[in-house]
Amino acid sequence: MFYFAETFFADMDLYLKIRMNEKLFLRNPEETELGKNIIRYSIMLIHEIGFEAFTFKKLAVKIGTTEAGVYRYFENKHLLLIYIVDWYWAWQEYRLLFHTNNVKKPETKLKKAITLLSTPIVDDASTPYINETLLYEIVMSEGAKSYLTRNVTEYNEAKLFKPYKDLCGRIADIITECNPKYKFPRSLASTIIEMAHSQSFYMKNLPSLTDFGKSKDEAKIMTFLVDMVFSTIKVL
Amino acid sequence: MFYFAETFFADMDLYLKIRMNEKLFLRNPEETELGKNIIRYSIMLIHEIGFEAFTFKKLAVKIGTTEAGVYRYFENKHLLLIYIVDWYWAWQEYRLLFHTNNVKKPETKLKKAITLLSTPIVDDASTPYINETLLYEIVMSEGAKSYLTRNVTEYNEAKLFKPYKDLCGRIADIITECNPKYKFPRSLASTIIEMAHSQSFYMKNLPSLTDFGKSKDEAKIMTFLVDMVFSTIKVL
DNA sequence: TTCCAAAAGATAGTATTACTACTAACTTAA
DNA sequence: TTAAGTTAGTAGTAATACTATCTTTTGGAA
Numbered sequence: 001m002f003y004f005a006e007t008f009f010a011d012m013d014l015y016l017k018i019r020m021n022e023k024l025f026l027r028n029p030e031e032t033e034l035g036k037n038i039i040r041y042s043i044m045l046i047h048e049i050g051f052e053a054f055t056f057k058k059l060a061v062k063i064g065t066t067e068a069g070v071y072r073y074f075e076n077k078h079l080l081l082i083y084i085v086d087w088y089w090a091w092q093e094y095r096l097l098f099h100t101n102n103v104k105k106p107e108t109k110l111k112k113a114i115t116l117l118s119t120p121i122v123d124d125a126s127t128p129y130i131n132e133t134l135l136y137e138i139v140m141s142e143g144a145k146s147y148l149t150r151n152v153t154e155y156n157e158a159k160l161f162k163p164y165k166d167l168c169g170r171i172a173d174i175i176t177e178c179n180p181k182y183k184f185p186r187s188l189a190s191t192i193i194e195m196a197h198s199q200s201f202y203m204k205n206l207p208s209l210t211d212f213g214k215s216k217d218e219a220k221i222m223t224f225l226v227d228m229v230f231s232t233i234k235v236l
Numbered sequence: 237m238f239y240f241a242e243t244f245f246a247d248m249d250l251y252l253k254i255r256m257n258e259k260l261f262l263r264n265p266e267e268t269e270l271g272k273n274i275i276r277y278s279i280m281l282i283h284e285i286g287f288e289a290f291t292f293k294k295l296a297v298k299i300g301t302t303e304a305g306v307y308r309y310f311e312n313k314h315l316l317l318i319y320i321v322d323w324y325w326a327w328q329e330y331r332l333l334f335h336t337n338n339v340k341k342p343e344t345k346l347k348k349a350i351t352l353l354s355t356p357i358v359d360d361a362s363t364p365y366i367n368e369t370l371l372y373e374i375v376m377s378e379g380a381k382s383y384l385t386r387n388v389t390e391y392n393e394a395k396l397f398k399p400y401k402d403l404c405g406r407i408a409d410i411i412t413e414c415n416p417k418y419k420f421p422r423s424l425a426s427t428i429i430e431m432a433h434s435q436s437f438y439m440k441n442l443p444s445l446t447d448f449g450k451s452k453d454e455a456k457i458m459t460f461l462v463d464m465v466f467s468t469i470k471v472l
Numbered sequence: 473t474t475c476c477a478a479a480a481g482a483t484a485g486t487a488t489t490a491c492t493a494c495t496a497a498c499t500t501a502a
Numbered sequence: 503t504t505a506a507g508t509t510a511g512t513a514g515t516a517a518t519a520c521t522a523t524c525t526t527t528t529g530g531a532a
Contacts, residue, residue: 034510050386055489066511071491144380150286152441165444183447184460187435190445191464194434195427202426205388206397209404209426211419224420228427231467263479270480291518302481307520 016126018090023158024083027073037063038073039087040129042080047134051081051142078149082160085146087130088139089163092117093170106177107235111226113171117196118222140197168193179233188232192225199224252362254326259394260319263309273299274309276365278316283370287317287378314385318396321382323366324375325399328353329406342413343471347462349407353432354458376433404429415469424468428461435460 017030029035041063046054054077056070074080095116100109121136147161155161171189175182182188199210199221207213212220253266265271277299282290290313292306310316331352336345357372383397391397407425411418418424435446435457443449448456 053386056491057489067491068493068512069510072509076490141384144384147442148377148380148437150289156442161442165442168445184463185447186444187438187446187448187457187460188464190435190438191427191431194430198430199423199426201384206383206392206401208401208422210423211421212423221423224423227420228424228464228468231470232464234467268479292520293518302483303520304483304522305481308480312519 015128016091016094016124018087018094020083020086020090021159021162024079024086024160025074026071029073029083034063034065034069035073036129037065038070038080039084040131043084043131043134043138046081046084046138046142051077051138051145078146078151081142082146082155084135085139085143086160086163088132088135088143089167091124091127091132093163093167096167096170100174106174107230109174110171110178110229113174114192114196114225114229115222117193118200118218118225120218140201143197164193175229175233178235182233188229192229195225196221251364252327252330252360254323254330256319256322256326257395257398260315260322260396261310262307265309265319270299270301270305271309272365273301274306274316275320276367279320279367279370279374282317282320282374282378287313287374287381314382314387317378318382318391320371321375321379322396322399324368324371324379325403327360327363327368329399329403332403332406336410342410343466346407346410346414346465349410350428350432350461350465351458353429354436354454354461356454376437379433400429411465411469414471418469424465428465431461432457 020028020030022028027035029039038059042054042059045059045062049058056067056074056077060067060070074083096113099112099116103109103112121132124130124132147155147164149155168186168189171192172185175185175188199212200218202209203212203216203218203221207216210221211224212218256264256266258264263271265274274295278290278295281295281298285294292303292310292313296303296306310319332349335348335352339345339348357368360366360368383391383400385391404422404425407428408421411421411424435448436454438445439448439452439454439457443452446457447460448454
């Protein structure tokens with residue numbers, strides 16, 4: 001529960017706030033209007049033009065500030081990407097906890113986990129200035145770039161990938177609950193998370209790498225994964 | 237067999253040559269010394285400094301030519317990446333055909349396919365100027381960047397991802413041979429290919445996402461995948 | 473042997489990117 | 503009221519990702 005700093009009431013609405021690793025930023029973007037705008041508009045802009053074409057200059061123009069203004073919050077665009085991707089994984093972990101709370105059967109929990117990861121995202125009203133639908137698509141097409149870098153080791157030592165690992169660990173624990181004898185719970189968990197996103201990317205962009213090309217039906221990804229996972233751990 | 241242009245004798249040695257999609261380059265790098273050096277040294281340089289830090293300037297210095305010289309062969313560094321990644325997938329398809337030739341049992345073929353994809357690569361002497369060991373590591377850590385781009389659709393229409401798709405299709409066919417009733421052969425095939433590489437990347441860089449962190453033993457990735465795949469298609 | 477075309481090489485230039493450094497303005501606290 | 507700290511804006515720079523042009527080399531046909 002490390003990352004879920006607080007859920008609180010304000011103006012009659014329930015808000016979700018996630019505590020982010022401080023090494024990700026120079027100044028906490030949640031604390032100022034400009035900071036929140038940087039997050040909100042970078043999600044929109046990365047979604048719109050893609051991460052390679054995304055620059056702090058373009059972002060600054062979009063939110064009516066200067067390049068230097070953005071650099072005061074984030075050292076570079078790669079750390080900003082990790083910030084929003086981390087936010088997404090922490091949010092997914094929160095969703096998993098929320099939806100499996102009081103569920104007793106580990107099989108039901110595991111199925112829920114797969115469903116949550118492989119079903120289209122609708123915007124979460126309890127997170128102002130973050131559009132989860134766009135974020136989901138960014139993670140799908142740019143997410144891997146957060147760790148596919150020369151700095152993986154350095155970033156990993158700074159715990160920048162903790163949210164992803166936490167989510168993976170939690171799913172691995174559910175797998176172990178289902179079948180304590182299964183030998184590869186962590187690898188199976190990372191396979192679920194990865195495939196939920198990359199099968200969806202393939203379906204949209206390289207359909208012949210999947211069996212869902214014609215229907216473009218996300219529900220089939222869930223069916224594929226549920227079948228694979230439960231066959232593998234030999235539980236029904 | 238589209239991509240395997242020729243295997244031929246020259247100076248008493250057997251060489252393997254792969255026919256590449258002409259839209260990848262401006263001038264065929266296989267036809268000149270400079271072209272072959274571009275391929276050979278770009279594999280070394282990308283492996284050494286990573287794809288983001290890799291530039292045509294640095295490459296030109298390394299092989300003793302000018303930036304403009306490299307630009308005569310490749311429009312940009314992204315197409316050069318796709319070239320070498322495509323080469324890798326075509327080579328893997330060739331290896332698969334070679335090693336499953338005359339094998340009757342589809343289960344044996346499938347197991348061989350998984351083994352070939354998830355076992356460390358030793359340099360193939362029949363391919364001069366290409367170091368497969370380095371190439372394997374590049375595909376592991378940069379391969380996804382070839383299709384994680386705004387141009388996926390355009391590149392896909394130009395058939396630039398054909399080698400990957402062909403390999404996927406071939407593995408899917410073996411899966412169907414094993415169990416004609418299994419519903420998701422293509423998705424399972426792309427899962428095998430993806431996971432063979434990304435579990436290996438995780439093992440090296442983010443070990444807690446796998447169950448092989450301590451041993452760092454690639455053979456366990458194979459065991460994990462073989463178990464998962466055969467459980468899923470319900471054949472032994 | 474000469475002549476031609478194509479390839480390679482050298483040089484220079486441009487717009488953009490990814491920053492850094494400095495300065496001006498504004499706020500707060502003594 | 504003034505000194506100190508905070509914040510934003512301006513102006514630069516080195517590197518990147520190209521393009522354009524001009525010269526030299528080379529290999530083959532006339």
